[in-house]
Every structure is written in C-alpha cells, then in structure tokens.
Amino acid sequence: MFLLYSRKIDYYNGHGQFVDLHTVKVVVKTGKEHTLTASHFVIAVGGRPRYPDIPGALEYGITSDDIFSLENSPGRTLVIGAGYIGLECAGFLNGLGYDATVMVRSVPLRGFDQQMAGIITDEMMSKGVNFLMKCIPLSVEKKNDGKLLVSWTNITDQSTHSDVFDTVLFAVGRRALTKELCVESAGVKTVPESGKIFAENEQTNVKHIYAVGDVLH
Incomplete structure (x- = not known):
C-alpha cells in the first residue's frame, strides 16, 4: 500500500461497476460511493470457479x-x-x-x-x-x-x-467477474457462457478499455 501511495496511486477497497464508457462507480466497505472517470481502463478482475x-x-x-x-x-x-x-x-x-x-x-x-x-x-x-x-x-x-x-x-x-x-x-471452468462489473454499460463484449472478455492484444472491442489475466477469453 505504501508503494501505491508513494507513487500517488489512489486505492479503493470496494466493488466497482461501469456506469458508461468513461465512468466507474465504486462502493467501499463503509458504504460510501465514489465516482471515478478515466480516459483508459484496465480490467483485471479475474474469475471464480463455476x-x-x-x-x-x-x-x-x-x-x-x-x-x-x-x-x-x-x-x-x-x-x-x-x-x-x-x-x-x-x-x-x-x-x-x-x-x-x-x-x-x-x-x-x-x-x-x-x-x-x-x-x-x-x-x-x-x-x-x-x-x-x-x-x-x-x-x-x-x-x-x-x-x-x-x-x-x-x-x-x-x-x-x-x-x-x-x-x-x-473443476469445470471459471466464470469471469464481468457481470458484477457491469461491463456491458461500457459496451465491452463478453462470452455469454463464461463472461470472459474478447480482446486482441489485450484490447477489448472498446478501444480505450483493456483486459488482462483470467478475465480474457
């Protein structure tokens, strides 16, 4: 955490959801809601076993x-x-x-x-x-x-x-946590069965949104 803060990186411990192409809503443990905007996003939410x-x-x-x-x-x-x-x-x-x-x-x-x-x-x-x-x-x-x-x-x-x-x-596969993230609100395409994201060179169909790790199809 110190390393993040020392690099002036804000950290939110909570649940996030896309609101639109450039906006994410985050609800932290206290229940407080934050609205974050960015020009680019990286999705790295991983997945859970199905x-x-x-x-x-x-x-x-x-x-x-x-x-x-x-x-x-x-x-x-x-x-x-x-x-x-x-x-x-x-x-x-x-x-x-x-x-x-x-x-x-x-x-x-x-x-x-x-x-x-x-x-x-x-x-x-x-x-x-x-x-x-x-x-x-x-x-x-x-x-x-x-x-x-x-x-x-x-x-x-x-x-x-x-x-x-x-x-x-x-051990029948994993489901990406994209439904919880509401990626459809940003227009990101996913595989219906697994929720994993279609991407080419880690770039989704939405040009300013990228995905890495187990969330990738």
Whole structure:
C-alpha cells in the first residue's frame, strides 16, 4: 500500500461497476460511493470457479479455491472436470495418500496436445488415480452419515451409475467477474457462457478499455 501511495496511486477497497464508457462507480466497505472517470481502463478482475447446474452442486460441492482451507481431511474425493486444474487437484490428493477419482466429460486436457495428455493420464492411473471416462454428473446428495452420493450418466451408452464420496470437487471452468462489473454499460463484449472478455492484444472491442489475466477469453 505504501508503494501505491508513494507513487500517488489512489486505492479503493470496494466493488466497482461501469456506469458508461468513461465512468466507474465504486462502493467501499463503509458504504460510501465514489465516482471515478478515466480516459483508459484496465480490467483485471479475474474469475471464480463455476458450478454445474445440477442438484446439490452448490450445497455440497467445493472447488479448487476451497481445497486448501478444508477443516477436515478430504477423504475419498471425486474431481469433476479433467482440465489442468482438475488433474492437478487429483494428482496432489493422490500424492498425499487420498483416494482420488476424476470424472471426464470428453477427453482429459481438452485443447492440449492429446499425446501428452495421454502420457499424463497414464502416469496418474499408474499411481492409483481413477478415471470415469465420458461421464457427466446428475446430482449430489448428502447421506445421513455425511457422505456424498453422486449420480452420473455415461454418455457413451446412456447408463446411469452412482457412488459415495467424502468430498466432491468441481473443476469445470471459471466464470469471469464481468457481470458484477457491469461491463456491458461500457459496451465491452463478453462470452455469454463464461463472461470472459474478447480482446486482441489485450484490447477489448472498446478501444480505450483493456483486459488482462483470467478475465480474457
């Protein structure tokens, strides 16, 4: 903070929203509202993990943001999602001695070189990580003993299955925090599903507004 102030940079700890092309409204913790104007903006709000729209996901599931702050052992864990975050979580849980299973909708590490993805998943399986291939979750229910009953469908043969886990971790992508920022008020275009911003060389479709980090599509 001292470095910011020493460079004469104003810092507002609050929630901001675009009002128009050159105006942002900020509400700080005390409830006081500030109106800021600028000729250029940089959006760097990052994102938060998404949850699938299935019963019990929000109530009983966790994400990679939560895994390091659990009060109790995760125990037998189902990781839903096979991107790099999901595989990373399953990998270190397995390395710590926990039973880890990864549910894969399409292919592991989609968008990456599949030869390398195969080498990684083969190595993980050799270490004891389980994979449920071509499966999508249907629901998460909490049993009387506190364990979680997960139901899913195998999309290859349309069969349904269920199993019991101690922890269900969702790693199905991240949602950019652009809706909260009301970027549409400034005309910034986003991807409807994820809220991430379209940009070329970090410049959005609005020429004086830039975006960096996880908020980028």
